[in-house]
Amino acid sequence: GRCTCEIKSRIAMAKAAFTKKKNLFTSKLDLNLRKKLVKCYIWSIALYGAETWTLRAVDQKHLESFEMWCWRRMEKISWTDYVRNEEVLIRVSEQRNILHEIRKRKANWIGHVLRRNCLLKEAIEGKIDGRIEVTRRRGRRRKKMLDDLGDRRGYCHLKEKALDRIKWRNCFERDCGPVVLTDY
Template sequence: MNVSKTKYMVVSKKPQLLSQIQIGHNTLERVDKYKYLGSWLTDAWKSDTDIRVRIEIARQSFMKMKKVLCGRQLSLKLRIRLLQCYIWPVVLYGCEAWTLVEDLRKKIDAFEMWTYRRMLHISWTAKVSNAEVLARLQKKTELVKAIKQRKISYLGHILRHDRYRLLQIIMMGKIAGKRGVGRRKKSWLRNIREWTGIKTVGELFRLAMDKEKFKKLTADLQ
């Protein structure tokens, strides 16, 4: 164990919780976030940091390909396909683990519209609505819908395979004790229940076991 390269993070509802880990005479550094397999995990256990980072990385990737994506040598239809092929995967990396709230959804939609406006050479000072931009492209926003589909497909994949038994236990389990004071935070499963219109977790799990019905449910998402 390399003590100089080892850090630790505490996930707790009490942000001021004090802790200290010592290895011999060395005290390990406590961090509030760290990068794991390309995704950022935080002690608040929210998706804000990871989503913002993915958007900025995708923005940089877009700018590197600006001559191709914004050039008029290629048709708009082909440039849209290149955008979907090279930029969207950068944004959507690890999105199956995200918990979306309204503020984050707006940021994702805003980035998508940012790419479209540049591809259409619409100045930021021009008073062109998002609806008009989408009408010119003859399409709808697709990033948020792709996140919904990937999350729901991932849930079905987990519940139908025995090798994910530990994840199944975690999702189906309940924590003993009373819920703390204050508004309940939006959970990963609550996201899916809202998107599918399924009220109870048990009903969602039962439906996920039927691959064909769950596939149709995913395809019908708005």
């Protein structure tokens, strides 16, 4: 499915929460403390339910622009100042990592689901009857929730990896480096 509407509404809620507490985030508190507050308070609102999102390139751009919006507002940088994103990231000593956070959350959630025997696992595997048979659609195939994990070897390989929790976490801690936008 498409998650664009949900992503936009979550971003709007997070921006509203940011503007409510704008005085706190733009105050003279220590920069690291303000960054932690933004990640704890604002990102938790924006990324609620992100484990189930299917991210397309448009959605990834929305999320990255939201991340930059947060850092710019925190540093009181107006869009008319023509400050490049790289410069803003240097000022707040951060990297773009909202997509990295989503990928980590998704990997943890999928690993948890694949280790259990539950209805959700059966739904992901397509074992639940009652699906309507539809003829093949034109164009590129729709991106699925598991496609974001980037394991091209398929679902069976993911399922096998998930059974060992420690290996699963190590695998995705290593693979969840800086996320590059995909063209979907």
